[in-house]
Amino acid sequence: xxxxxxxxxxxxxxxxxxxxxxxxxxxxxxxxxxxxxxxxxxxxxxxxxxxxxxxxxxxxxxxxxxxxxxxxxxxxxxxxxxxxxxxxxxxxxxxxxxxxxxxxxxxxxxxxxxxxxxxxxxxxxxxxxxxxxxxxxxxxxxxxxxxxxxxxxxxxxxxxxxxxxxxxxxxxxxxxxxxxxxxxxxxxxxxxxxxxxxxxxxxxxxxxxxxxxxxxxxxxxxxxxxxxxxxxxxxxxxxxxxxxxxxxxx
Numbered sequence: 001x002x003x004x005x006x007x008x009x010x011x012x013x014x015x016x017x018x019x020x021x022x023x024x025x026x027x028x029x030x031x032x033x034x035x036x037x038x039x040x041x042x043x044x045x046x047x048x049x050x051x052x053x054x055x056x057x058x059x060x061x062x063x064x065x066x067x068x069x070x071x072x073x074x075x076x077x078x079x080x081x082x083x084x085x086x087x088x089x090x091x092x093x094x095x096x097x098x099x100x101x102x103x104x105x106x107x108x109x110x111x112x113x114x115x116x117x118x119x120x121x122x123x124x125x126x127x128x129x130x131x132x133x134x135x136x137x138x139x140x141x142x143x144x145x146x147x148x149x150x151x152x153x154x155x156x157x158x159x160x161x162x163x164x165x166x167x168x169x170x171x172x173x174x175x176x177x178x179x180x181x182x183x184x185x186x187x188x189x190x191x192x193x194x195x196x197x198x199x200x201x202x203x204x205x206x207x208x209x210x211x212x213x214x215x216x217x218x219x220x221x222x223x224x225x226x227x228x229x230x231x232x233x234x235x236x237x238x239x240x241x242x243x244x245x246x247x248x249x250x
Contacts, residue, residue, distance in 0.1 A: 002223045003241075007203035009157045010196060010217070013164035013171060014121075014139060015052040015210040016227055016248065017178050022053055022121060022139035024060035028111050029133045038133035040066040042093045042125040044086040048074050049093075051082070052211055053123055056137055057093070078213055079165055079188025092126040095165075099124035100131050108134065116169055145178045148249045157206075161199055163192050165213060192217040209235055 011017055029035040043061030046054035048071060061068060071091070074084035081094015092099055100108055108124075111134040115122045121137040149160055160180040164171045168185035175183040184195045196217050199205055207214070207221035210228065218224030219238040226239035227246065236242050243250050 002204065003206065005204045006206040006222055007156065007158045008199050008205045009152060010161045010163050010199060010205060010207045010221070012209035012211060012214050013162055013166055013174055016208055017145045017162065017174055018139045018141050020052050020139065020210065022056045022137040024056055024135050024137050025120065026136040027133055028107065028136065030107055030131045033132045035133055036064065036066060038125050038127060039064065040068065041086045041089055041091045041127055044068045045071045045074065045082060045084050045091045045093055049076065049082045053121070053137060057123065057135060089127050090129065093123060096122065096124045099126040119170055119173055121166065121170065141174055141177055142248050144249045149179050159202060161195065163187055163195050189213050189216045193220055196220055211235060
């Protein structure tokens with residue numbers, strides 16, 4: 001009944017409107033850092049992460065033949081990244097602001113400019129409280145996403161909002177291609193809840209997502225729909241509807 005009444009759809013981006021199988025296209029090391037070492041430490045930590053980008057980082061390291069260690073003292077910082085200890089090093093993997101801080105060194109500015117030009121995702125790696133490298137990833141839009149959004153409008157959805165933790169330039173590009181009404185980018189889980197509360201004033205809400213960061217919004221929405229084909233348990237537990245096939249049109 002709540003699904004039938006829903007008029008406002010909020011959707012996550014990575015793994016929902018995009019294919020969620022990003023590939024690491026380059027590793028850019030900070031001055032004085034070794035890219036293979038930074039990638040090995042990041043991938044070792046990401047082995048235990050449920051984030052949609054973690055598997056891509058692990059795959060890239062194994063493709064280079066790097067030996068991975070099991071991490072300890074692992075903690076997910078929702079909306080920012082993951083941290084832990086790998087082979088005696090304190091490692092962080094996540095957003096630029098969390099890894100690099102307020103100051104933006106020249107190499108970070110160059111990485112961000114390059115990512116802006118080719119629409120890449122960026123993941124930063126810190127080792128022992130110092131930035132070590134940036135990973136550039138590409139994540140194609142699902143071919144059926146624009147058609148699905150049009151079909152949802154035909155079914156009674158009046159407003160579609162893209163809500164994501166990713167950078168605003170990438171989010172805006174995906175939003176234009178898919179055909180949403182509004183884009184809210186660089187959101188942590190609390191920001192997604194704030195956006196959901198604001199949009200609920202317009203009508204009954206449906207939230208669609210697949211990641212751990214989406215779980216609070218999935219629980220708070222009129223109806224939460226989880227794309228759980230890759231086994232993101234937290235979002236599945238929080239949602240009202242769980243799709244076990246990796247297809248947005250379902």
